[in-house]
Amino acid sequence: MNHPDYQNQLLAEQLRLALGAIDPDELSVLQQHLEWVELAAGQTLMLQGDPGDAMYLTLSGRLRAYIAEPNGQERLVREMSRGQIIGELSLYTDEVRSATVVAVRDSLLARLAQDDFNKLLSRNAKVSMAITRQIIHRLQSSAARNKEARPVMIALLAITSGVDVHRFSQDLSVKLSNLGRVSVVDSRRVAQEIGQPTSSQHGSEDLPTQRRITRYLDEIEATSDFVLLIGDETPTAWTHRCSRCCDEVLLLADATCGPDLHPIERQCLMNRTGRSEAAESLVLLHAPDVPCPTGTRHWLSQRSVKHHYHIRPQLDRDMGRLARILSGTAIGLVLAGGGARGCAHLGIYQALHEHGIEIDYVGGTSIGAIMAALVASDRPVKEILDIARRAFGVNPTGDFSTMPLISLIAGRRAQRLIETTLLALAGHPIGIEDLWINFYCVASNYSRATEHVFHHGALSKALLASIAIPGALPPVPFQGDLLCDGGTFNNFPVDVMRNRPGIGKVIGVDLSRRQRHPIELKEIPSGWALLLDRLRPRHKRRYRLPTLLAYLMNVTILYSSSRQQESQQLCDIYFNPPLLRVGMLEWKRFDAIVAQGHTHGVEVLSQSVADKKTIHSSLV
Numbered sequence: 001m002n003h004p005d006y007q008n009q010l011l012a013e014q015l016r017l018a019l020g021a022i023d024p025d026e027l028s029v030l031q032q033h034l035e036w037v038e039l040a041a042g043q044t045l046m047l048q049g050d051p052g053d054a055m056y057l058t059l060s061g062r063l064r065a066y067i068a069e070p071n072g073q074e075r076l077v078r079e080m081s082r083g084q085i086i087g088e089l090s091l092y093t094d095e096v097r098s099a100t101v102v103a104v105r106d107s108l109l110a111r112l113a114q115d116d117f118n119k120l121l122s123r124n125a126k127v128s129m130a131i132t133r134q135i136i137h138r139l140q141s142s143a144a145r146n147k148e149a150r151p152v153m154i155a156l157l158a159i160t161s162g163v164d165v166h167r168f169s170q171d172l173s174v175k176l177s178n179l180g181r182v183s184v185v186d187s188r189r190v191a192q193e194i195g196q197p198t199s200s201q202h203g204s205e206d207l208p209t210q211r212r213i214t215r216y217l218d219e220i221e222a223t224s225d226f227v228l229l230i231g232d233e234t235p236t237a238w239t240h241r242c243s244r245c246c247d248e249v250l251l252l253a254d255a256t257c258g259p260d261l262h263p264i265e266r267q268c269l270m271n272r273t274g275r276s277e278a279a280e281s282l283v284l285l286h287a288p289d290v291p292c293p294t295g296t297r298h299w300l301s302q303r304s305v306k307h308h309y310h311i312r313p314q315l316d317r318d319m320g321r322l323a324r325i326l327s328g329t330a331i332g333l334v335l336a337g338g339g340a341r342g343c344a345h346l347g348i349y350q351a352l353h354e355h356g357i358e359i360d361y362v363g364g365t366s367i368g369a370i371m372a373a374l375v376a377s378d379r380p381v382k383e384i385l386d387i388a389r390r391a392f393g394v395n396p397t398g399d400f401s402t403m404p405l406i407s408l409i410a411g412r413r414a415q416r417l418i419e420t421t422l423l424a425l426a427g428h429p430i431g432i433e434d435l436w437i438n439f440y441c442v443a444s445n446y447s448r449a450t451e452h453v454f455h456h457g458a459l460s461k462a463l464l465a466s467i468a469i470p471g472a473l474p475p476v477p478f479q480g481d482l483l484c485d486g487g488t489f490n491n492f493p494v495d496v497m498r499n500r501p502g503i504g505k506v507i508g509v510d511l512s513r514r515q516r517h518p519i520e521l522k523e524i525p526s527g528w529a530l531l532l533d534r535l536r537p538r539h540k541r542r543y544r545l546p547t548l549l550a551y552l553m554n555v556t557i558l559y560s561s562s563r564q565q566e567s568q569q570l571c572d573i574y575f576n577p578p579l580l581r582v583g584m585l586e587w588k589r590f591d592a593i594v595a596q597g598h599t600h601g602v603e604v605l606s607q608s609v610a611d612k613k614t615i616h617s618s619l620v
Contacts, residue, residue, distance in 0.1 A: 010059050010222045011110055014083045033116040039063075039103035041244060045086070048100045052090020054113045058082055060221050061107020062149065062247045062278075065099040074100070081149040081247065082221075091117050104278060105153070105245050108218070150328040150502075151247035152221060155278075157231040157239065159262035162254040163285065168313055169228045175316075175323035180225025187230075187238040190216060217245065226327070235267040243268040248279045248326070251305065255284040259299040279501075282308040283322070288315055292377065292426035296433040300456070307501055310436050321360045321437075325502035330360035332503050333375065334571075336492040337366025337467075337485070338511030339584025340593065343392065344577045345371040346385055347597025348509050353381050355605050357507075361438050361500050365486035365493055368509070369441035369466040370418065373459060377425040378436035385594065387424045391417050395587045397472070407474040411464075414473060418463050432459050438500070441466045442486030442493045446475055451489040453496055494570040508571035509597075511579070512564055575604055 011034070015027060037056065039045060045056065048068055062081050066074040077099060080086055090097060091114055112120075121128040156172075158165045166186070173182045194212040220227055229246055231239040243249055249269070253259075269280065282305045286293060293310045300308060309325070311318045324330040333352075335345045345368060352359070364372035374384045399413045422430060432439055433456050443465035445452045454462035465476040465483035475482040490496070494508050534541070568574050577600035582593055 011057075013222075014057060014059055014110075030112075030120065033120060034110040034112055037109040037111045039107045039109070041103055041105045043103050045101040045103065045109070046097045046099075048097055050097045052087060052093075052095060052097055052114070054111050055088040055091055055117060056086040056112070057110045058084050058086065059108045059110060060218055061109075062104040062152075063101050063107060064104055065101050067099050079104075079149040081152060084149070105247065106214070149247075151279075151326060152225065153217075153227045153229060153246040153248075154326060155229045155231060155242040155246035155249045157242065157249060157251055157264050157268070158233060158253075159251045159265055160253045160257035162257065163252045165230050165252060168252060168285075169230055171313060171319050172323060173226075173228060175319050176226045176228075176327060179323065179327040179329060181223065182226045182228065183220050183224040184228045184230065185217070185220060187232055187236070190238070213241065231264065231268075235264045239264055240268050243278070246278050248281060251280060251282050251303070253282065253284055253299065255286050255290075255293060255310075259295075259302050261302055265303070279306045281305055284308065284310050286310060286312050288312045292430060293434045293436065294426075294428070294430070297431050297456070300433060307438075308433060309438070310434075317358055318436075320358065324358075324360055324504070327504075328502050329504035330500075330502040331358065332361040332363070332497040332500060332506045333359045333372070334492065334494045334497050334506060334508045335362070335364035335368030335372050335375075336509060336511045337364070337368050337487040338491075339367060339397075340392075340586045340589065341511045341579050341582050341584060342367030342371055343388070343587075343590050343593035344511065344579055344582075344597025344600070345509055346374070346388055347594040347599070348575050348577070348601035349375055350381050350385070350594075350598050351601025351605055352507070354602075359437060359507075361440075361497060361503065363440040363442070363493055363497055364466075365442045365491050366467045366469070368492075368511075369463050369486070370421070372439060372441065373435070373463060374421070374425070376435040376437040376439040379425065387421060389590055390424070391421045392587050392590050395585075397585060397587070407472060409473050411468075411474045414467060415460075415464060418460050422460055430459050432456055432462060435459070440493075440496060440500075442490045442496065443468070443476075443483040444486055444488040445481050446470075446484050447481035451486070452478075452483060453493075492564065492567045494567040498570055505572040506570060507573045507575070508567065509575045509577075510564065510568065512576065573604070575601060577601075 008031075011031065012027060015030060034057075037045075039061070045063060048066075058080055060082055062079065063086065064076055065078040065080065065086075067077050069075055080101075086101060086109075087097065089095075156165050156169055169184050173184050176182045190213055193216050194209070217227075229242040231242040243264075251265070280303070282299060282303060284293065284296065284299065290312070296308065296310075309322055311322055313319060321330070333349070335342070345364075349359075349371075359375060362372045362375045364370075371388075374388060377384070379387075394413060394417070396414045396417045397409050399410045401407060401410045419429075426434070432441075432454060441454050441462050443452045443454065443462070444450075452465075454466070461476060461478065465478060466486045467473065468475050468484045470484045470488065473485075475484045477483075486493070492508065492510050492512075494506055497503060497506050536542075577597050579593065579596055582589065582596070586593070
């Protein structure tokens with residue numbers, strides 16, 4: 001393979017990483033059968049339905065696999081970066097390609113043709129076993145918890161005045177250095193290394209200069225886990241290169257500036273094509289004393305960014321959060337629905353905080369959605385507890401409807417609870433996108449019989465929809481549809497968290513009851529008999545039946561409860577507080593329920609030493 005020495009060394013290193021322990025002679029045999037393949041950004045490596053005539057090893061760059069849907073659309077199924085093998089299954093099965101693979105940016109691969117592949121399998125058992133192990137590993141992870149490959153080349157582009165990109169990159173590199181080898185590259189460093197002025201000083205790059213820069217960046221990428229490419233302040237040739245040869249673009253903006261598009265965005269990012277463009281993330285920078293972001297929707301409405309993050313650069317925990325998301329080691333917290341039992345979420349969150357476990361994403365359903373919003377506000381734990389205690393000082397399900405045509409409860413108390421809670425957190429109405437920690441909540445779309453996940457929009461409406469228990473609370477109109485409690489479809493939405501970008505570990509708090517309570521009745525008593533029985537003290541009641549409201553709340557989550565084991569398996573740390581003798585409507589027991597949750601959280605984190613280490617290994 002006639003390529004520079006550094007690329008041959010990279011090939012040998014990636015083969016060892018991909019195939020495991022393999023002696024030098026076997027490695028040499030394999031290398032002799034490989035050929036180089038260079039792809040430009042947007043170029044297609046293979047088409048769905050084509051014959052499987054070769055397999056590939058990615059040495060640098062980034063590729064995406066798409067599957068054509070019956071409706072003519074394409075669905076992204078996987079991203080592949082350095083060190084991953086592509087297309088090997090077709091060589092074993094003789095089936096056609098199952099997906100179309102496109103280069104996101106300029107990429108270098110090593111190709112092994114089918115004839116050579118078959119010869120290697122028949123002549124060299126160790127190489128055959130090594131390739132087989134790789135295939136087994138991929139099949140085991142085919143239901144990948146996150147289909148996005150971790151970015152290596154990350155472009156930092158300032159899109160407002162007042163952003164010190166070099167200082168930001170230094171702070172970010174410190175956090176990333178705890179997770180791998182980091183290189184920071186700007187136009188000045190490139191000019192020094194290649195011995196020629198950069199485009200920021202002397203116009204566009206000529207062809208020899210382009211080749212020298214490409215080789216230099218290839219060498220940097222080969223020896224780094226993360227490469228931060230700092231763009232110039234204007235749309236120079238170097239800034240164009242940064243946006244073109246990266247895996248992800250971070251658009252850095254001073255949140256106090258106007259949201260209008262910057263010349264860099266208009267000239268370097270607007271003309272890229274869908275399948276081959278790197279993900280763009282908006283990073284809004286704030287002062288450390290800002291209580292809550294505002295107006296995020298105006299920034300997002302101007303851009304088609306994939307993600308957004310609120311960062312206070314002076315705060316270590318914010319920079320640590322961004323580093324964990326970029327490195328694929330972010331920690332997500334998922335909170336289930338369960339009425340008043342959901343107050344235990346705050347006790348468990350308190351235990352996590354005491355153990356130094358930072359939360360990078362949070363999501364939930366029903367009462368879990370409200371508690372998740374409290375966590376996403378990034379307020380001190382004591383403040384969160386005080387705000388929640390005041391909010392639940394009034395029974396949110398106590399305003400029964402005088403005309404129960406669509407719900408037993410009028411819902412005005414629940415609405416006031418949500419509005420006053422958000423007012424205490426932010427001082428004004430806010431959107432989901434204004435929360436410090438990225439948040440989602442789940443509702444059910446009654447009109448379409450589908451699950452609805454809120455990532456954007458008015459936070460109060462999203463929370464109101466997520467808690468709207470069918471029959472108990474009124475449904476919420478939304479864009480021509482009716483929404484109701486998310487527990488109908490997904491009361492413990494761990495699967496949604498697993499699809500968030502950069503997620504490494506998931507902590508789940510489930511509120512489902514551990515024990516079945518048998519009902520020793522042959523038939524349901526009459527209404528008068530039940531009414532008289534309810535007038536007796538609790539310990540003297542004959543009929544151990546739920547109230548109508550509790551019955552409706554529990555029936556709502558029956559389908560979700562059937563998925564409990566599946567959701568539990570998606571958790572790295574799983575909490576299921578016993579909550580002895582705690583009903584779904586016992587709002588007056590706020591402090592006692594929080595205390596039970598805290599006790600359970602401390603027990604799990606203290607006893608499960610291995611799991612604790614697993615979580616802490618993700619922290620920066």
